[in-house]
Amino acid sequence: MKRVLITGAGGFVGARLARHLLAHPPAPWGGAPALTLTDQYPLPADLAADPRVTAVIGPLGDQAALFASGFDAVFHLASAVSGECELDFELGLRSNLDGTRILLEGLRQAGNQPTVVFSSSIAVYGPDPGLTMPAVVDEDTLPAPQTSYGTHKLMCEYLIADYTRKGFIDGRSARLMTVAVRPGKPNGAASSFFSGIIREPLAGVEAVCPVDPSTAHPIASPQSTVLSLVGLMTAPRDVLKRRLAVTLPAVNVTVAQMLDALERVAGPAVRARVRFEHDARLAGIVANWPRAAKATTATDVLGFPGDASFDAIIQQYIDDMRLAGQTATALKGLA
């Protein structure tokens, strides 16, 4: 039985990934894994209660011995988010850079060359007046992060590439797109509103969009993101070659197109709950982000499916809420 670790497993993507691995273990694993889930916050109840799950709750920096205990596969998702890291510089260094170093050192000590999928981010890209950010970023685009979050993610990509080159791990970095629609409350990520302008109107609540309707951005659904992470974990090493940072598939979409999709899926009354109120600080951050991304390796070489459309991304959220029995709250705004 494969020993598999997920860091940040209490988070939105981490918990979904854990459930997916238990229900649909990748074929090469030959069955459901022994799953160790670590997070600084408690796990969702279903995962905490699952007999196949070992939960380790506490700061990443305290888990050096755990990391050295001989996992076969590791998904490293634990991370402070972009907004937090801009406000608290030391938190970003500690959580996202030092935390990853402690993990990698533990895996090196274990000596069994585990396969590691690292959740990097589209935030590694940014405008650079020495160049011009291309209209569509891809894996050949020179990274120029404009946040501490993106800086630390990029540094970790290169560190993971070097641990891989040295044979300590078999590492793969996934540049995650903005994941939407996220359930629950807004979080500290500057990209949080991309979920908010869909989630709140569906719940019958008014939402404020802080950027112009023409703002474009690559977005992926949680399910597409999970499938990409699993696909990257089981991708043959020789297909990846030395190209360790892979841009994940996304739907490239403007805010106006997102709201058109919301109207198609949920009706004009839902869309009407979104109003525009320009936030200069936030719009300034978003202006430094790529407007579109191309997933060359993930789509053309590895064949990851991605999302069919932004309509499908909204529908996935609605279906998830129905499955979770949250129609009376999360979908209160649907006729």
Add this chain to the structure above:
Amino acid sequence: MKRVLITGAGGFVGARLARHLLAHPPAPWGGAPALTLTDQYPLPADLAADPRVTAVIGPLGDQAALFASGFDAVFHLASAVSGECELDFELGLRSNLDGTRILLEGLRQAGNQPTVVFSSSIAVYGPDPGLTMPAVVDEDTLPAPQTSYGTHKLMCEYLIADYTRKGFIDGRSARLMTVAVRPGKPNGAASSFFSGIIREPLAGVEAVCPVDPSTAHPIASPQSTVLSLVGLMTAPRDVLKRRLAVTLPAVNVTVAQMLDALERVAGPAVRARVRFEHDARLAGIVANWPRAAKATTATDVLGFPGDASFDAIIQQYIDDMRLAGQTATALKGLA
């Protein structure tokens, strides 16, 4: 009086830089600086005896309080070299990554936004089968380091860019070319032979070249390197924009062209002391290095002069040895 720090000041480039700053302080500094020189090894005697110099000898990691003491300008040259870092993975992380972090944190604590020139390296470049390494690398080339040394240098470039973006320092990274001709003994750098095949024949000693005559590489003299570092320190911020990693000027030259230059400058008897003996391990490392580099910002925008030719680089070494009174040893092989 400007308070200026050089780390790695006991090294070949560091000591030359220190002497240069004392003899020819940059005009904007309004006179010779108060110079603090730190190194893990003792300084050369002339610098240790200079009343304008404060020497701090010890590991970089022990100097956190020094770094926070309010320097106006910092040249960060301290570094374990490439060969050492490949042999001792932890040394590379400790010296080149953690050492730089301790320096940057000290400078941030000081709170006076010092100007920082960081010595990065051409080792950030490498072949990447997802791309092809271009025939001539420049600042638009996607870095793909193939050593731990190059990995850590690149990580520090991005960290310095983020400290700069946040306003903690005014940082500039210089990608140093291979510096030759180095005096003294071979060191642990895989590029050491580029100096050896000039230095040893001039001293009347046979030299072994471990790579083919067609091997090409960008090389800069120590004086050109020092002038570039000082030029980058005083370059206007707005000219650099956000482009913080600058490739320094170099002479792009093959080993055969280097030996032709040696013959022109020192005669056929000197050249005849070089014999070729292929070293597969070393040639394999060198094959991953750029064959030529273009210093777009340094040459076209900042106007750094660079070296006129490889002949001039050899002549600089001969002149240096004559000035140092080492004709009987270092230039013993000259007629």
